[in-house]
Amino acid sequence: MEFAAPEIAGQAIPGQFVMIGLGLPGEPGLFLPRPMSIAQAEGERLGLLIRIFGAGSRRLTALEVGERALLLGPLGSFFDLGSATRVLCVAGGVGLAPFLFLPRWAERHAPGNRVHLVYGERTASAVFDPGRIHELAGVEPEIWTEDGAMGRMGRVTDRLDVARVDLVLGCGPVPMLKTLQAQIAGTGVPAQFSVEERMGCGVGTCVGCVVAVEDGGRGWRYERICVEGPVFSAERLRWSI
Numbered sequence: 001m002e003f004a005a006p007e008i009a010g011q012a013i014p015g016q017f018v019m020i021g022l023g024l025p026g027e028p029g030l031f032l033p034r035p036m037s038i039a040q041a042e043g044e045r046l047g048l049l050i051r052i053f054g055a056g057s058r059r060l061t062a063l064e065v066g067e068r069a070l071l072l073g074p075l076g077s078f079f080d081l082g083s084a085t086r087v088l089c090v091a092g093g094v095g096l097a098p099f100l101f102l103p104r105w106a107e108r109h110a111p112g113n114r115v116h117l118v119y120g121e122r123t124a125s126a127v128f129d130p131g132r133i134h135e136l137a138g139v140e141p142e143i144w145t146e147d148g149a150m151g152r153m154g155r156v157t158d159r160l161d162v163a164r165v166d167l168v169l170g171c172g173p174v175p176m177l178k179t180l181q182a183q184i185a186g187t188g189v190p191a192q193f194s195v196e197e198r199m200g201c202g203v204g205t206c207v208g209c210v211v212a213v214e215d216g217g218r219g220w221r222y223e224r225i226c227v228e229g230p231v232f233s234a235e236r237l238r239w240s241i
C-alpha cells in the first residue's frame with residue numbers, strides 16, 4: 001500500500017517502522033495502531049507491505065484510494081551498513097518488507113554495496129511477486145519455499161554461505177532469526193536482526209514490547225523493541241529470560 005506521507009518518507013531509513021491506525025474511535029479491531037516496517041520511501045510516497053493476520057491488518061488493507069490513515073514515524077532503530085560492501089539480507093515471510101527498501105537506499109547513501117536478498121515463505125501462494133520485488137528493491141531475490149513449489153525447496157537458512165559477506169541482516173519469524181544467529185555465531189561476521197513483538201504504543205511508554213539483550217558484560221536486561229529496536233545487533237539478543 002502506498003501513502004502520501006512526505007515527512008515520514010523524507011526521513012526514513014531501512015529497518016524503521018511506522019505505527020498505522022485510523023484514529024477513529026470505535027473502529028472495529030483497530031483501537032491500537034499497528035507497527036509496520038517501512039517498505040518504500042520515495043519522494044512523498046511511503047510504501048508498506050501488509051500481510052493480513054487479524055482484524056487490524058484486514059481493516060487497513062481494505063482502505064480505499066483517497067481514504068486517510070494515521071501514520072506515526074519513522075520510529076525505532078535502523079540497519080547500519082557501516083563500511084560493509086557485501087550485504088546478505090535474509091527475509092522470512094513479511095520480514096521481506098524492509099528489504100524492499102534497503103537496496104535502493106544503499107545505492108544512494110552507501111554506494112559500492114552489493115546486496116544479496118534471500119527470501120523464504122512456506123508455500124508459493126504466499127510469495128510476494130518476484131518481478132515486483134526486483135522492480136521495487138532493484139535486486140533479484142533468491143526465493144525459497146518449504147514445499148518447493150517455487151524457487152528452492154527448504155528454508156532460507158538451509159544453505160546460507162555467510163563466509164563471503166561482511167554483514168548479515170535478518171528480518172522474519174523468531175525461529176528463523178534464532179537459526180541464523182546460531183549459524184553466524186563464531187564466524188566473525190556481524191549481523192543485525194529486526195525483531196517483532198506485539199506493540200501497544202510504539203513510542204516507548206507502555207513497555208509492552210521488550211526483548212532480553214546482553215548488557216555489556218553485566219548480564220542481561222530488557223530493551224524496548226519500539227525504541228532501542230526493532231534492529232538489534234544479533235550477538236546481543238538473548239530473546240526471553
Ligand SMILES: Cc1cc2nc3c(=O)[nH]c(=O)nc-3n(C[C@H](O)[C@H](O)[C@H](O)COP(=O)(O)OP(=O)(O)OC[C@H]3O[C@@H](n4cnc5c(N)ncnc54)[C@H](O)[C@@H]3O)c2cc1C
Nearest residue numbers: 034035036037050051053054055056057097196197198199
Ligand atoms: C517493528 C515491526 C514491524 C512490522 N512490520 C510488518 C510489516 O511490514 N508487514 C506486516 O504485515 N506486518 C508487520 N508487523 C507485524 C504486524 O504489526 C502484525 O501482523 C499486526 O499488528 C497484526 O495486527 P492484526 O490486528 O491484523 O492482528 P491481531 O492478531 O488481531 O492483533 C491483535 C493485537 O496484537 C498485535 N500484534 C499481533 N501480532 C503482532 C505482531 N506479529 N507484531 C506486532 N504486533 C502484533 C496487534 O498490533 C494488535 O494490537 C510488524 C511488527 C513489528 C513489531
Ligand code: FES
Nearest residue numbers: 202204206207226
Ligand atoms: S510498544 Fe509501547 S513501549 Fe514499545
